[in-house]
Amino acid sequence: MVSTHILSAYDEELKYLNRRISEMGGLAEQMCGDAVRALVNSDSALAQKVISDDVILDHAERDIQDKAIVTIAKRQPMAADLREIIGTLRIAADLERVGDLGKNTAKRVLAVQGTGVPRKLARGLEHLSELALVQLKDVLDVFANRSAEKAEIIRQRDEEIDAMYTSLFRELLTYMMEDPRNITTCTHLLFCAKNIERIGDHATNIAETIYYIATGAQPEGERPKDDTSNMLGSAGT
């Protein structure tokens, strides 16, 4: 009886950590979606909400870390269970960073408000953001199922986001070259696009962590983490 009781209390603690990760994921997704909506609609009230929501994610990450340490100290789990808890800490850190990226995008809403975002660029940013948020949502679903194969599929999909980011990068440079008055706005949009691309990188990190939790190994092959815009010289743009 006693050992069943202890086991079930331990299960409750693991469930608590998983639920907190899922809450963090939901909020991080919403913040990033709202930040892009605020940007393309010049909605400074929505931007302000994203900025103030970030503190919730920061607290959630600290809570997960504190609870994880208490769980490890009390339950003294063996390697596979430890991997799960350590993996949870890594995922919480990635989600906290995703929130920071949403917040940074939201902060740029005021900076571009005077000029507005050209329609074609707005569509590009929205599309990039949809792709990144699908990656984030899917990887959180995979976390719930702990599937190493599905984690690997998501990891490979990051290349699509990188390709779209590189194309948006080119387009933004073209806008700047056409009219120097676009430079300030387009520079902020470049950083927004980079923020969104980095959300995809964090989804990739989370996929790698899930693979590690499930198998105890790191996924093989070069990780498709960096975009290719950093290769574009003057001739290439």
Added chain:
Amino acid sequence: MVSTHILSAYDEELKYLNRRISEMGGLAEQMCGDAVRALVNSDSALAQKVISDDVILDHAERDIQDKAIVTIAKRQPMAADLREIIGTLRIAADLERVGDLGKNTAKRVLAVQGTGVPRKLARGLEHLSELALVQLKDVLDVFANRSAEKAEIIRQRDEEIDAMYTSLFRELLTYMMEDPRNITTCTHLLFCAKNIERIGDHATNIAETIYYIATGAQPEGERPKDDTSNMLGSAGT
């Protein structure tokens, strides 16, 4: 005798983790310094070295994670010791990201090679990089001493880096506006400057982790993590 033996094996394991962190820190610092040198001197061989060194940091982070899990499973440490090991994992993750930032800067060396980096901008980047690398070096020294007060001092110093980054951001926009032929190069330099500013953020993260290891609490007060360039509208540049 037996318990002394166990204690000393445990100490050896903690020392191993600390030594690995210090090695990672040294390599991350060197990569970031080399990346900026490669950028301002158009030294593509040095850039290539930085790019290929990154894999060493990736492996070191994985090694630290694997060893930390084995240490926790074998030694079943209590809360304060666990905090130290979990803190070590966080610091390893920050240093791995610093290496990524050095690598990203190095990749841009080829992109700007045709045009070269204007002397004044090169000086600005070098200065920003010196500040960020001093932060990184100092925070790694503080890690060796575990001083919460010194960690707090380093955390506050990040504002200086942010202010210098914002000033470089303005200067880069001015160059672009003066001559649209500068746009591609200056955009790459903007991302390089942002990479360097983010090295300062990671030093701040590490300072917060050291504070947490030493005290079990998070440092108080708003963390000075974001720069202010995202507030600059067209009128402000």
